[in-house]
Amino acid sequence: MTSTPTADAQTVTRALTNATIAASHAPSIHNTQPWRWRTYGDHLDLFIEESRTLAVTDPDRRLAILSCGAALHHALISLAADGRQATVTRHTDNARPRHLATIRVDARIPVEPAAIRHLQSVALRHTDRRAVSGTPVDADTLRSIAAAVESQQTLLHVLRPRQVLDLASASDHAHRIESDDEAWQAELLHWTGGARTLGTGIPDAVIPREASPTTVPGRDFGHPGDMAIADTHDRTAVFAILHGPGDGDPDWLRAGEALSAAWLKATELGVSVVPLSAAIEVTVTRETIRHLLSDLGHPYLVLRFGVLDHDTAGPSHTPRLPADQTVDHR
Numbered sequence: 001m002t003s004t005p006t007a008d009a010q011t012v013t014r015a016l017t018n019a020t021i022a023a024s025h026a027p028s029i030h031n032t033q034p035w036r037w038r039t040y041g042d043h044l045d046l047f048i049e050e051s052r053t054l055a056v057t058d059p060d061r062r063l064a065i066l067s068c069g070a071a072l073h074h075a076l077i078s079l080a081a082d083g084r085q086a087t088v089t090r091h092t093d094n095a096r097p098r099h100l101a102t103i104r105v106d107a108r109i110p111v112e113p114a115a116i117r118h119l120q121s122v123a124l125r126h127t128d129r130r131a132v133s134g135t136p137v138d139a140d141t142l143r144s145i146a147a148a149v150e151s152q153q154t155l156l157h158v159l160r161p162r163q164v165l166d167l168a169s170a171s172d173h174a175h176r177i178e179s180d181d182e183a184w185q186a187e188l189l190h191w192t193g194g195a196r197t198l199g200t201g202i203p204d205a206v207i208p209r210e211a212s213p214t215t216v217p218g219r220d221f222g223h224p225g226d227m228a229i230a231d232t233h234d235r236t237a238v239f240a241i242l243h244g245p246g247d248g249d250p251d252w253l254r255a256g257e258a259l260s261a262a263w264l265k266a267t268e269l270g271v272s273v274v275p276l277s278a279a280i281e282v283t284v285t286r287e288t289i290r291h292l293l294s295d296l297g298h299p300y301l302v303l304r305f306g307v308l309d310h311d312t313a314g315p316s317h318t319p320r321l322p323a324d325q326t327v328d329h330r
């Protein structure tokens with residue numbers, strides 16, 4: 001005789017399924033969605049999906065693991081909004097490097113209004129590569145975003161104007177190195193451009209039609225996209241570096257959780273975030289970025305913060321894979 005799951009077991013299963021759905025909205029390098037979830041009755045296992053990592057752009061998998069960290073944080077946001085306490089184990093087992101984390105669902109907890117707000121931001125958050133407007137990001141807003149980063153044991157260093165010029169030159173250098181590399185170009189072409197009906201990658205609809213007159217260059221996608229952008233300079237943009245003391249898988253996972261926390265907070269405060277990873281991808285420019293931190297830590301990701309023109313529509317959302325390609329039910 002098969003036993004009928006209790007009502008609570010069913011709600012736990014539903015909360016875990018909701019968590020994987022929320023996680024699917026997470027940002028990822030080139031929208032690769034390099035995560036795979038395994039769901040059990042009372043817990044979720046998070047794995048890195050090697051077939052969706054970037055062998056040329058990201059050979060150490062640092063940006064893929066960072067993306068998985070963002071998915072992990074999105075899942076936890078969903079569980080909190082479902083009134084579920086969750087315990088996370090972040091794995092450091094060298095024998096099973098694909099297995100990144102386990103989320104175990106414990107007791108019921110009251111649902112805080114903040115948890116609902118964060119979950120709403122999960123659906124709203126997206127990458128908007130338009131030039132920033134003339135409205136500056138105020139200091140209190142930046143402090144709140146930095147606090148969200150710190151809540152995930154990661155740090156945010158806001159660059160001073162002089163350092164922004166050093167970042168601009170490092171980003172430019174990284175783009176030149178990458179665009180001279182045929183294998184890198186081929187990988188970029190595989191993941192970006194076109195209409196992207198298959199659920200991954202960055203469609204032309206969200207890639208700018210031309211480069212805007214910025215100090216720090218945005219990602220060179222190797223071809224113009226379809227998105228019209230204003231011809232304004234990003235003078236009010238703020239550039240910052242996510243960083244921390246370690247430079248291994250657990251640190252990159254944490255950095256992804258911090259990216260998610262910061263981006264959701266920024267979304268709630270009306271601030272746009274654009275990750276800029278080219279200077280992190282190339283070893284020599286990553287060293288330059290490390291020096292910008294006065295060698296006090298390892299850089300994980302560069303972020304552009306800015307206020308966008310709310311009167312014009314932003315880009316559409318990027319596609320996502322169907323659940324059967326990111327979730328296995330056990």
Ligand SMILES: Cc1cc2nc3c(=O)[nH]c(=O)nc-3n(C[C@H](O)[C@H](O)[C@H](O)COP(=O)(O)O)c2cc1C
Nearest residue numbers: 027028029030031063126127219275276277278318
């Ligand atoms: C680790 C990481 C690195 C990224 N690097 C860049 C980048 O260099 N330039 C850029 O325009 N977007 C970058 N992105 C944003 C992704 O392209 C974006 O998250 C993805 O296409 C999904 O789209 P969405 O954020 O609108 O949901 C990065 C995102 C992550 C998580």
